[in-house]
Amino acid sequence: MPKLLTPLSAKAVASLKHTGAGEKSRHSVGGVPGLFLVTYASGARCWLLRGTLNKRRKEIGLGSAFELSLSEAREKAREYRRQLADGIDPTFKEETVEQMRIIFAKAVEQFFETELSEVKEKERKAWINTLRTYAVPIIGKLDVENISTLHVADVLKPIWSTKRELAKKIRVRLDKIFVWLKATGYREQDSPAKWVDLKPILDPLGRDKKAAHRPAVAFVDAPRWFELIRQKKSLSARALEFLCLTAVRSGDVRYMSWSEVDFDTRIWTIPPNRQGTKLKTRDHKVPLTEPMLELLRAVKQEQNGEYVFAGLNGCPMSENTISKLMREVHLEEIAAGRKGFLDQQTGKRAVPHGLRSTFRDWVAECTNYPGELAEIAIAHKQGSETELAYKRLSQVEKRRRMMSDWSNYLGHRPAKVSTRSNAPRQSTHSLHYDPV
Numbered sequence: 148m149p150k151l152l153t154p155l156s157a158k159a160v161a162s163l164k165h166t167g168a169g170e171k172s173r174h175s176v177g178g179v180p181g182l183f184l185v186t187y188a189s190g191a192r193c194w195l196l197r198g199t200l201n202k203r204r205k206e207i208g209l210g211s212a213f214e215l216s217l218s219e220a221r222e223k224a225r226e227y228r229r230q231l232a233d234g235i236d237p238t239f240k241e242e243t244v245e246q247m248r249i250i251f252a253k254a255v256e257q258f259f260e261t262e263l264s265e266v267k268e269k270e271r272k273a274w275i276n277t278l279r280t281y282a283v284p285i286i287g288k289l290d291v292e293n294i295s296t297l298h299v300a301d302v303l304k305p306i307w308s309t310k311r312e313l314a315k316k317i318r319v320r321l322d323k324i325f326v327w328l329k330a331t332g333y334r335e336q337d338s339p340a341k342w343v344d345l346k347p348i349l350d351p352l353g354r355d356k357k358a359a360h361r362p363a364v365a366f367v368d369a370p371r372w373f374e375l376i377r378q379k380k381s382l383s384a385r386a387l388e389f390l391c392l393t394a395v396r397s398g399d400v401r402y403m404s405w406s407e408v409d410f411d412t413r414i415w416t417i418p419p420n421r422q423g424t425k426l427k428t429r430d431h432k433v434p435l436t437e438p439m440l441e442l443l444r445a446v447k448q449e450q451n452g453e454y455v456f457a458g459l460n461g462c463p464m465s466e467n468t469i470s471k472l473m474r475e476v477h478l479e480e481i482a483a484g485r486k487g488f489l490d491q492q493t494g495k496r497a498v499p500h501g502l503r504s505t506f507r508d509w510v511a512e513c514t515n516y517p518g519e520l521a522e523i524a525i526a527h528k529q530g531s532e533t534e535l536a537y538k539r540l541s542q543v544e545k546r547r548r549m550m551s552d553w554s555n556y557l558g559h560r561p562a563k564v565s566t567r568s569n570a571p572r573q574s575t576h577s578l579h580y581d582p583v
Contacts, residue, residue, distance in 0.1 A: 153177055154176070154177035154178035155176045155177055155178075155217075157216070157217045157218075160174075160176050160184055160217050163176075163184055163186060164186060165186040165187060165188050165190075166186075167188075169188075169268055170187060170188055170268060170271075171185050171186065171187045171188070172185070172186050172187075173185055173195065174186065176217065176220075178217075178221045179196075179221050179224040179225055179228065180198075180228070181196055181197040181198050181224070181228070182194065182195075182196055182220065182221060182224045183195045183196075183197065184212060191211070192211065192212035192213060193208060193209070193210065193211050193212055194208070194209035194210055194211075194212055194215060194220040194223075194224070195207070195208055195209065196208075196209055196224045196227055196228070198227070198228055198231045199231065200231050200234070200236055201234060205231070205236070205261075206260075206261050206264060207227060207237065207238055208260060209223050209224060209227075210223075248290060248292075249290070249291055249333050250287065250288055250289060250290060250291065251282070251283065251286050251287050251288070251289050251290075251291050251294060252283050252287035252288065254291050254324065254328055254333065255278050255279070255282070255283060255287075255324065258324050258327060259271070259274065259275055262327060267420075267422070269422070273316075274320055277313065277316065277317050277320065278317070278320060278321075278324075281302055281305075281306065281317055282302045282317065282321060285298075285301055285302050286298050286299075286301070286302060291325075291328050291333055291334050292333070292334050292335065292336070294325075294339055295339050296339040296340075296341075296344045296345060296348070297348070298339065299318070299321055299339050299340045299345060300345055300348045300349060302317065302321070303317065303318060303345070303349060304349070307349050318340055318342065318345065321338075321340035322338050322340035322341060325337075325338035325339060325340055326338050360492075360501070360504055361498050361500040361501040361504070362489070362490035362493055362495040362496060362497045362498050362501050363490050363491075363497050363498075363501030363502065363503075363504035363505045363508070364488045364497040364501065364502065364505045365488075365489075365490075365491045365505070365508075366505050366506075366508045366509040366512060366513070368488055369391075369505050369509065369556070369557055370556065370557055370558045372476070372488050372497075373388070373391060373557040373558060374558060375476050375479075375480075376388050376391070376472075376476065379472065379476075381472070382446070382449075382450070382456060382457075382464070383456075383464065383468045383469050383471075383472045384472060385442060385445070385446055385456065386400055386401065386456040386464055386468075386469055387469045387472055387473060387499065388442060389439065389442055389443075389456070390469070390499060390502060391502045391505075391506075391557065392436070392438060392439050392442070392550070392553070392554055392557070393415075393433055393439065393550070394502065394503050394506040394507075394524055394525050394550075394553070395417070395431070395433060395503075395525065395526060396424070396425060396500065396503070396526070397466055397469065397499050397500055398422075398423030398424055398425070398466075399417050399423060399424050399431075399526075400455075400456060401423055401454075401456060401463045401464045401465070401466065401469070402421065402422050402423030402424070402454065402463045403415070403417075403454065403455045403456060404453050404454055404455065405447070405453065405454075405455060406453075408435075408443060408455070410440065410443075413434065413435040413440060413547075414432050414433065414434060414435060414543065415432070415433040415435055415439075416430050416431070416432050416433075417430060417431040417432075417433065417526075418430050422463075423463065425526075426526065431526045432543055434543050434544065434546050434547035434550060435547075436547060436550050436551045436554055437551070438551075438554040439550075439554075443455065466499075469499050470498060470499055473497065473498060473499055474496065476488070477496050477497070503525050506521070506524075506525065506553060507521055507525065509553065509556060510549070510553075513556065514549070514552065516549050516552075520542060520545060520546060520549060521549070523542060523546065524546050524549065524550065
C-alpha cells in the first residue's frame with residue numbers, strides 16, 4: 148500500500164510553488180494516495196493522480212487547480228482509485244461516453260502528459276517542438292481513427308528532401324504515438340507511420356542513403372593535427388586533445404564529471420542515459436592511459452567544479468566551443484599555405500566527431516588489433532547485452548594497450564603545467580599545459 152502522508156491544508160497547498168528546476172514540479176498533498184499538485188514554471192497548476200491499473204502504473208490528470216479545489220480533487224481522486232482497483236480506467240470510461248473520439252492534436256498532448264513524464268527534459272522538448280511544428284498543423288484536427296499513411300506522408304514530404312534526419316525522427320515519434328493510440332483503444336487500425344508503408348511514397352526508387360560519416364582527419368595527418376592542438380593553451384584544446392586520445396563521442400567528454408573518474412583503477416566510467424551520452428542501456432568503461440591521466444591531473448589543478456571540461460558558469464562546455472577550435476586550426480593551416488585537415492573521401496573540413504573515424508582507420512591500417520576491439524573502444528554496440536558486458540570487463544587492459552599505442556602514434560610527449568598567476572580566472576578558461 149502507498150504510504151499515506153499527513154494531509155496538507157488548503158492554505159499549505161496554495162503556498163506550494165514551482166521549485167525552479169525543470170518545466171514542472173510535483174508536490175504530494177496527502178489525503179489520497181498518489182495525489183499530487185503539479186506546478187509549472189509558467190504559473191499553471193493542476194492535479195495529478197498516480198495509480199496502478201492491471202499492474203501497470205498510470206497517471207491521470209484531474210484538472211486545473213484553479214478550477215478544482217483541494218477537497219474536490221481529493222474526492223475525485225478517491226473515486227478514480229476505486230475504479231482503478233476494479234480494473235476500470237476512469238479516463239477510458241469518460242471517453243466511452245464520447246464514443247472514444249479524439250483528434251490528433253489532443254492525442255499528442257495526452258501522450259506528452261502521460262507517457263513522456265519520466266523522460267529527459269531535452270528529449271521531451273524535442274518531441275513537443277517537432278510534432279507541434281510539423282505534424283499538428285497538418286493533421287491536428289483529424290480524428291485519429293481516420294488518419295492514413297497518406298496523411299503521415301503529407302507531414303513528412305515538405306521536409307523529406309531538406310531535413311531528412313529530422314523527418315525520420317518525426318516518423319518514429321508518430322509511429323510510437325499511433326501504436327499507443329491503438330493500445331489504449333482510441334484507434335483500431337495499425338500505425339499509419341510504419342516505414343514499410345511510407346517507403347513507396349517517400350522513397351519509391353530506393354534512393355534513401357544512409358547518413359554520411361562525419362568528415363575526419365586522415366590518420367596520416369593525425370600526428371601533425373595533434374601537435375597543433377597540444378600547442379593551444381585553452382581548456383577547449385585540452386577537451387579536444389582528450390577526445391582524440393579516448394576516441395569517445397563529443398558529448399561524453401563535454402559532460403564528463405570528476406565523479407566518473409577513478410584514478411586508482413585508472414578507469415573512466417560513462418553511465419548510460421546521462422546527459423550528453425548516447426548510451427542507452429549500458430555503461431562504457433574507458434581505460435585511462437598515462438597521457439590521459441596526465442592531462443586530467445593538469446586540468447584538475449585548474450578546475451574545481453563538477454565538470455572536467457566546464458564552460459562558462461560551471462556548465463558543460465558547448466559543442467560549438469570545440470568545433471570552433473578545430474575550425475580555427477584548419478584555417479591557420481590554410482593561411483600558412485598548407486592544405487588544412489580535410490576528409491579524404493569527401494574533401495570536407497574535419498570535425499570533432501570524425502576523430503573516432505581517424506582512430507578506427509589507424510587501427511585497421513597500422514596495427515594488428517582486431518576490429519572488434521576498436522569497436523568496443525568507440526562504444527559501438529556489437530552482440531547481445533551479455534556479450535557486451537563480458538567484453539567490457541575482460542578487455543579493458545587490452546584496450547588500454549591499444550589506446551597507449553594510439554597516443555604514441557599521435558606523438559604524445561610528457562607535458563608540464565606552467566604556474567598560473569593569482570589573477571582572477573578569465574572566461575576563456577586559459578589553461579597552461581605546454582608541450583616540453
